[in-house]
Amino acid sequence: MQNETVLGLSKLDKAIIIIGGPLLGAIIGWFIQIILSWLTKIPFVPFGPFFEWIATWNSSWVSIIGVIVGLIAGILFVLYAFSESLKMTITDQAVTMKRYDKEVQLQKRDISAIYMDRKDIVVLGQKGEEMYRSYTDVKQPKIEAAFLELRFPWKSEDPYQSDYQRWVPEHPDFSASVNSLLAAREEALKEEDKKEAAFLRKDLAAEGAVIRDEDKRQYVRMI
Template sequence: MQNETVLGLSKLDKAIIIIGGPLLGAIIGWFIQIISSWLIKIPFVPFGLFFEWIVSWNSFWVSIIGVIAGLIAGILFALYAFSESLKMTITDQEVTMKRYDKEVQLQKSEISAIYMDRKDIVVLGQKGEELYRAQTDVKLLKIEAALLEHRFPWKTQDPYQSDYQRWVPEHPDFPASVNSLLAAREKALKEDDEKEAAILRNDLADKGAAIRDEDKRQYVRMIRG
């Protein structure tokens, strides 16, 4: 049996999500009529008519239905939290990343560096290209210890940090196609459209561009070779 280390949600995290989510939902559901009566007193509160409608119903049945709806919402939240969290399985030969039921296996021979970019774990290939990037809540020291134990090339920072340039529209050092994608991505960042920004990051990676974000500003390096 090969030696492996699994990193992800701790037992405490899992317990909080499994118990806390449905419990909080049920509590809010039980007191939904009281909460609604407070909310309708706030000027211009969104969905004011909906809260007025809740207040108008028989309080006992509103509480029962609210508890059921809260439990369901809590369970759905727990399922989402489990699928959203990154699970890393590390062996002496490879690292497997699983998130949103999407699994990526990376062989040690493919990897030149692994480091943390704020809350993102980043895996670089032998040419300096990004092989994988995803957010994780696992503590940095745990990740570092596990990767070093299995002799992966852990780095305390991006080894290409000095190669990045601040992007501005029509940057002269980047191809026109890269500048166009960066302009679209800047718009997505300003609109807090994380999904579109992630898709555009992948599109840019296909064109040989690696991105580092700082306060919605984009810093770019082109992959050598």
């Protein structure tokens, strides 16, 4: 019989999200007129005239509509929170990562190391390439225990930590294409465009470059 461990949102986390999201939305909706009246008193608040107009509506209808809208917003938040959370299914032979309905299965035989980079879980291949990286809410001790129990190559830190070089524009050790991608990614990091930075990380991986970020500074190692 194959062993299996699933890591992700705990039952308590799920209960808090399922109950708390719609409930908070409904409460905000019920008191929306009071909240809007308070917002209109703040100087230069955006959409001030629109808020004042809503505040003049019949209070009972505004509250009822606000509760309905709040409940819908809360349910949408629950769906987003569940899809955004990383689910890891670990067996004797493989680990399956699922996030945003995208599922990736990684075979144990292809993995050389698994470690945590702050709140990201990172999986490296046999050549040191980055096979997978994703943010997770699960605490490191729980992740470590699960992978060690099923005999995956868990590491306390990046085994290639000493191989990284801090990137500077036109770095002489990197190709023109890598330097160009790193320049674009640095700009994305400055603008806090996480989505673009993630796409560029994948483009750099295709060029054989593995990236480690520290305070919006990029450190690079080539495979």
